[in-house]
Amino acid sequence: MSRFTSSVDMSLSAIKTACSNCNLRELCLPFGLSDQEVARVDELINVRKRVKRGENLYRAGSTFESIYAIRTGFFKTYVLLEDGRDQVTGFQMAGELLGLDGISTERHSCNAVALEDSEVCFIPFVRLEEVSREIQTLQHHFHKVMSREIVRDHGVMLLLGTMRAEERLATFLLNLSQRFTARGFSPAEFNLRMTREEIGSYLGLKLETVSRSFSRFQEEGLISVQQKHIRILNISGLKNLLDHRK
Amino acid sequence: MSRFTSSVDMSLSAIKTACSNCNLRELCLPFGLSDQEVARVDELINVRKRVKRGENLYRAGSTFESIYAIRTGFFKTYVLLEDGRDQVTGFQMAGELLGLDGISTERHSCNAVALEDSEVCFIPFVRLEEVSREIQTLQHHFHKVMSREIVRDHGVMLLLGTMRAEERLATFLLNLSQRFTARGFSPAEFNLRMTREEIGSYLGLKLETVSRSFSRFQEEGLISVQQKHIRILNISGLKNLLDHRK
DNA sequence: CGCCAACTTGATGGCTGTCAAGTCAGGTGG
DNA sequence: CCACCTGACTTGACAGCCATCAAGTTGGCG
Numbered sequence: 247m248s249r250f251t252s253s254v255d256m257s258l259s260a261i262k263t264a265c266s267n268c269n270l271r272e273l274c275l276p277f278g279l280s281d282q283e284v285a286r287v288d289e290l291i292n293v294r295k296r297v298k299r300g301e302n303l304y305r306a307g308s309t310f311e312s313i314y315a316i317r318t319g320f321f322k323t324y325v326l327l328e329d330g331r332d333q334v335t336g337f338q339m340a341g342e343l344l345g346l347d348g349i350s351t352e353r354h355s356c357n358a359v360a361l362e363d364s365e366v367c368f369i370p371f372v373r374l375e376e377v378s379r380e381i382q383t384l385q386h387h388f389h390k391v392m393s394r395e396i397v398r399d400h401g402v403m404l405l406l407g408t409m410r411a412e413e414r415l416a417t418f419l420l421n422l423s424q425r426f427t428a429r430g431f432s433p434a435e436f437n438l439r440m441t442r443e444e445i446g447s448y449l450g451l452k453l454e455t456v457s458r459s460f461s462r463f464q465e466e467g468l469i470s471v472q473q474k475h476i477r478i479l480n481i482s483g484l485k486n487l488l489d490h491r492k
Numbered sequence: 493m494s495r496f497t498s499s500v501d502m503s504l505s506a507i508k509t510a511c512s513n514c515n516l517r518e519l520c521l522p523f524g525l526s527d528q529e530v531a532r533v534d535e536l537i538n539v540r541k542r543v544k545r546g547e548n549l550y551r552a553g554s555t556f557e558s559i560y561a562i563r564t565g566f567f568k569t570y571v572l573l574e575d576g577r578d579q580v581t582g583f584q585m586a587g588e589l590l591g592l593d594g595i596s597t598e599r600h601s602c603n604a605v606a607l608e609d610s611e612v613c614f615i616p617f618v619r620l621e622e623v624s625r626e627i628q629t630l631q632h633h634f635h636k637v638m639s640r641e642i643v644r645d646h647g648v649m650l651l652l653g654t655m656r657a658e659e660r661l662a663t664f665l666l667n668l669s670q671r672f673t674a675r676g677f678s679p680a681e682f683n684l685r686m687t688r689e690e691i692g693s694y695l696g697l698k699l700e701t702v703s704r705s706f707s708r709f710q711e712e713g714l715i716s717v718q719q720k721h722i723r724i725l726n727i728s729g730l731k732n733l734l735d736h737r738k
Numbered sequence: 739c740g741c742c743a744a745c746t747t748g749a750t751g752g753c754t755g756t757c758a759a760g761t762c763a764g765g766t767g768g
Numbered sequence: 769c770c771a772c773c774t775g776a777c778t779t780g781a782c783a784g785c786c787a788t789c790a791a792g793t794t795g796g797c798g
Contacts, residue, residue: 325650328735333650347646349639356646375632379625386621392638393595399645400593400602404571404579406652407696411754442777450653452755457778473763473777489574657786688745698787703746719745719795 264288273341273428274315275369275388283381290377291315293368303344303358303366310348312368316340319364320439323347324447325356334448336398337361337440339425346395361439406450414449415459416487419469423478434481438474510534519587519674520561521615521634529627536623537561539614549590549604549612556594558614562586565610566685569593570693571602580694582644583607583686585671592641607685652696660695661705662733665715669724680727684720 265276265288276284294317297303303314306326321338335356338344348354349371378385405414427433438445442453442460449456463469468484470477478484511522511534522530540563543549549560552572567584581602584590594600595617624631651660673679684691688699688706695702709715714730716723724730 325646327650327654331654333646333653335646335649346639347643350636350643355643375628375635379628379631382621382625385625389621389638390596392635392642393592395642396638396645397593397596397601399642399649400571400579400581402649403581403645403652404573406649407579407693408573408577441775447653453777454756454779455754457776458754461778687743699745700747700788701786703744704786707746 265291268317270315270317270341270429275343275384275391278387279381279383283383286377286381287384290373291367291369295366295368297360297364297366299360299362299364301360303360304348304354305357306354308354310345310352310354310371312370313343313345313348313374314358314366315369316342316344317365317367319366320361321358321364322361322440322444322448323356323358332447333450334440334444335402337422337448340429343391346392361444402448411449411451411455412459412462413488414451415445415456415463416484418445418449419476419478420481420484423481434478436476438476511537514563516561516563516587516675521589521630521637524633525627525629529629532623532627533630536619537613537615541612541614543606543610543612545606545608545610547606549606550594550600551603552600554600556591556598556600556617558616559589559591559594559620560604560612561615562588562590563611563613565612566607567604567610568607568686568690568694569602569604578693579696580686580690582648583668583694586675589637592638607690648694657695657697657701658705658708659734660697661691661702661709662730664691664695665722665724666727666730669727680724682722684722 265271265274266281266284268274268276271277271284276287279287293312297319303321304310316338318340321344322334323336323338323344324332324334326332338358344358344366345354347356374388378388405417409417422436422438423433426436440448442456445451446453446456451459460469460471463484464471466483468478468480470479511517511520512527512530514520514522517523517530522533525533539558543565549567550556562584564586567590568580569582569584569590570578570580572578584604590604590612591600593602620634624634651663655663668682668684669679672682686694688702691697692699692702697705706715706717709730710717712729714724714726716725
């Protein structure tokens, strides 16, 4: 009986998670494809997997075979220095791709960890290349996705290289807000999935500095913070932190 | 007569600059291709252009049509914030590709400026996609190049997020040394093409800090500095600056 | 020869890191 | 159900690294 229900669950989940029925289609890899083309992409995704909070999706050094599309959940990626220092290189949410770093050397160059229970689609890279040789739209969109990642990284470099603590945190909040909005969630109210330390690592700050900046934003009425729950009260106030300096 | 010599120069230069005769073949886009495949890549590169020191190859906001392979010379790319702050996102030398940032939005997201008189090959992107749909090796190598750029950016994020001034500068010098070596130049002696301010912008430091760090390295016998001329005297000493910290 | 950009070096200050103590929330086990 | 424990967070005091401001030097180029 338990075997039976489990198999029912599987097939249900298989139906639900086909790209053609996925509500992330407009954010994810199939963006801009015809129904027929989406079906081709569907074919190449044969594995979907749950990743529990705290589990690694992949580790630096492991061999690269697939990229991953996040169906649900939240991840962080980070790189390590031998001496223990680490740098969070990104936070990824539903509809975003993971693993692009592995293409270059056939091994992953960073670690990916789920920050909440998540679900990902495996996209075997060899097959993705096959199909994108046939479907020009897919090829081009994939190139755009990789390029977008490069542009995003440049933005982080700008943040790390030129901004002060509060500017970094404001940028971070505005970015999260915008990405939640694109997924149909509230732009003004959301739960952080990561700790202060992880935010700090991403922003090149210590967790105490992150905490202090949150407190100051709250004092100034820009946001309200209750642990991981954030409400943005004055979005233009946050934006102003970035504009008129120098 | 001047017209004649000029046309001779042109044809000579055209011969010399075909990918098949280019000594950067093993570093550049044609890496790993058969002679026949290299010929296909040659075909799609119809424009080669000189860029004078100080000239822009492209600017943020301009429409994206080509990526560029550097034949000779040296470039920097940088992004701007409205208030005037800027961040150098990279220094590029012969055999490296420029312009990948433009794919994502069909517009360039950063500026590329020649730091010395340079020469670049135009690779029209639409045609590159065409040919990589036919040549699997080219397709895969291009994906590797984009991925390598992402990995490189993560390294810079690590540097900007976690390292102190001297660690950043040491990392920078070791990286330059390694790239010059790959191009057949001395690992220990080279000329910087960029100013202290540009180095600082790349490393998230002020030019005075860069200058002071150079001076300290010199005092400690790690390098010798004479304006833009650098000689690395103790490479393992430089590497040690990175290792044993915490 | 003189100008100017690039660079070096010194003095000072401020932002953020470090260290420390205490609070809060959630989960576990008795 | 409650007490306890632990990880996450907040807040304060202090210090250090690097930015800032300033003055002077160097080298290349017209």
